[in-house]
Amino acid sequence: MAASQFPDSGEHASDSSGCHVEVTVADSSQATPPRQTHPASDTLDSVRKGDERPSRLSRSFAKVLRKNQDYIRITIPVTRLDRLPPEWWKTGLVFMWAGFNLFCTTVMITVVNDRVPNKSENPPLPDKFFDYIPRQEWAFKVTEVNGMILVTAWFFQWLFLKHRSIVGRRFFFLMGTLYLYRMVTMYITTLPVPSMHMNCAPKLDGDSIGMVHRVLQLLSGGGLTITGSHMMCGDFLYSGHTVMLTLTFLFIREYSPRSLWWYHLICWLLSAVGVVFILVAHEHYSVDVVVAYFITSRLFWWYHTMANNQSLRDSPHNYLNRVWWRYFFRFMERNVRSTVPCTFSWPVQLPTACFKMPCGRYSIVQSVREE
Known part of the structure; x- marks a missing residue:
């Protein structure tokens, strides 16, 4: 039984959560049983062990086996944890x-x-x-x-x-x-x-x-x-x-x-x-x-220090947590589990199906069957 990835070439994923992994299961019931060893063939193989090129018969036999395999497509959705929910x-x-x-x-x-x-x-x-x-x-x-x-x-x-x-x-x-x-x-x-x-x-x-x-x-x-x-x-x-x-x-x-x-x-x-x-x-x-600059800059740095360091939020030794607005901070930053990256996007989300490619391009099974 063999497994590989199949892309969904018929439709484009609308977002990252729409991507899926397709597992292809090959039915090997029609495959030939293992080749029985024979002393004569073992002797012939030992004589030809220096020649690593497969024979024409073996290549044809492997090709026939690959073409006669049946595959079952199973779609498994891939879920990703959103560490920066908009809210x-x-x-x-x-x-x-x-x-x-x-x-x-x-x-x-x-x-x-x-x-x-x-x-x-x-x-x-x-x-x-x-x-x-x-x-x-x-x-x-x-x-x-x-x-x-x-x-x-x-x-x-x-x-x-x-x-x-x-x-x-x-x-x-x-x-x-x-x-x-x-x-x-x-x-x-x-x-x-x-x-x-x-x-x-x-x-x-x-x-x-x-x-x-x-x-x-x-x-x-x-x-x-x-x-x-x-x-x-x-x-x-x-x-x-x-x-x-x-x-x-x-x-x-x-x-x-x-x-x-x-x-x-x-x-x-x-x-x-x-x-x-x-x-x-x-x-x-x-x-x-002077007072306006001092209060503004320190409040900004204080807040972002707490927001960008996950270990400081629940630490009992963090004296920054003693501010009166700590409850508002926990309410706003509870689900923000990482530092906010500096990335840009369009203000209005356009149909991403026109821009995104499928999750995968080719699979091993497709390339084999097209031979």
């Missing part, structure tokens, strides 16, 4: 987490604006960077343009990632958590304006309708000054612009090939220039930018 429903939940915290931060900005002290009574705090670098009015526009370029570049890069669902929920979780921290810090400590040029929106004094209007205006403009939607003060500690500039760059570099060094360099320059020009425009204190 889009989890990504949707984390997206809602990020959206909720962004909305709450916007509401908090409108609340804190009424708590900002009058700049005539409480002048800006001393800042070493402002002592040496005079304010440039156009600098903050450069910051926001750089931020929009980085966000757009990251969006299209994420769109073409093969494992975009896993990477997307990591990005949304970190962004939502960072804005949750920002909402807390701006509420517990309200700093005076960093520069005398800033004109804050009038205080509402409990006007709920006016607060709703300001929240909608801020959300519609993306919280950007360049769109004319952000005219409020108080959201200084820490800088939201620095968060987005840093976070998008870290994700761009992490989930793109290392060979694209020029792409990483351009994105790093956009991020670094944007952060520095926040200070050149005197829109934030230096401590706002």
